[in-house]
Amino acid sequence: MEVEIIERSDNRMRFLLSGVTPAMANALRRVLISEIPKMAIDELIIYENTSALYDEQIALRMALIPIKADIRVYYFPEECRCGGKGCSLCQVIFTLDEVGPKTVYSGDLKSSDPEVKIVSPKIPIVKLKEGQRIRLEAIARLGTGKKHAKWQCAVACGYKNLPRISVSQECNLCERCIEACPRGVLRESGGKIELFNPADCTMCKLCVDSCEREALKLEFDESKFVFQFESDGSMKTDEMVVEAVNILKDKVEELTKILEGL
Numbered sequence: 001m002e003v004e005i006i007e008r009s010d011n012r013m014r015f016l017l018s019g020v021t022p023a024m025a026n027a028l029r030r031v032l033i034s035e036i037p038k039m040a041i042d043e044l045i046i047y048e049n050t051s052a053l054y055d056e057q058i059a060l061r062m063a064l065i066p067i068k069a070d071i072r073v074y075y076f077p078e079e080c081r082c083g084g085k086g087c088s089l090c091q092v093i094f095t096l097d098e099v100g101p102k103t104v105y106s107g108d109l110k111s112s113d114p115e116v117k118i119v120s121p122k123i124p125i126v127k128l129k130e131g132q133r134i135r136l137e138a139i140a141r142l143g144t145g146k147k148h149a150k151w152q153c154a155v156a157c158g159y160k161n162l163p164r165i166s167v168s169q170e171c172n173l174c175e176r177c178i179e180a181c182p183r184g185v186l187r188e189s190g191g192k193i194e195l196f197n198p199a200d201c202t203m204c205k206l207c208v209d210s211c212e213r214e215a216l217k218l219e220f221d222e223s224k225f226v227f228q229f230e231s232d233g234s235m236k237t238d239e240m241v242v243e244a245v246n247i248l249k250d251k252v253e254e255l256t257k258i259l260e261g262l
């Protein structure tokens, strides 16, 4: 397996994965979206809510606020020594006490652990009119996307086979295909039409349709994948890949043990 980074930032990653089967690429995608632990608000204790929103609507909004935490410091509630009752090893408490008139934002939440932070402080939770108040405690716990989407840190996660073109002898270098390409990834080089940036090709086939001589064919490489995903901000993308690969490795080892025991 080979990995070549195409684009990398804390919130977005795109890489070329070579020498793997579609099953392997899909396994990585599934682990990224459903198995990486993440902290999310899981329970609310509402003392006062005189806003226009029901308690349930506020709970739904708050559950989807991305939270940044070191996942190695906390336990899943079901694996914690407290037996899931709730303690400082398996939960973080955010408090909120605001009076209108104002818009209450995610940044108004105060964390019981300074190392566990709200990723974006400008997510609106509720708008309070004069005299309205919201006072609550929000309990955040570790979970995975397999259980609920609020614990999913990878978004827009997917892959496609690496496109390639073949051009027959019928080509007269009219360059219509180059003009038709909306991504600007075709060029003429050394008397040939070339796909010089295949990772950016969307496989729209406009180049194929524009060729009156039917000289151009669009194909794809079955062992190469352009893989991409984004982070909701709760974890850096490179940490997510490392975490996903480790989880995948553990799963393979577990399966191997089971098969050996048969």
Ligand code: SF4
Residues within 6 Å of the ligand: 167, 170, 171, 172, 173, 174, 175, 176, 177, 178, 193, 210, 211, 212, 213, 214, 215, 216
């Ligand atoms: S449109 Fe067809 S004939 Fe014209 S340059 Fe492209 S491949 Fe060649």
Ligand code: SF4
Residues within 6 Å of the ligand: 163, 180, 181, 182, 183, 184, 185, 186, 195, 200, 201, 202, 203, 204, 205, 206, 207, 208, 218
């Ligand atoms: S398939 Fe679309 S994006 Fe890809 S080379 Fe052809 S025109 Fe450009």
Ligand SMILES: [Zn+2]
Residues within 6 Å of the ligand: 077, 080, 081, 082, 083, 084, 085, 086, 087, 088, 089, 090, 091
């Ligand atoms: Zn606990």
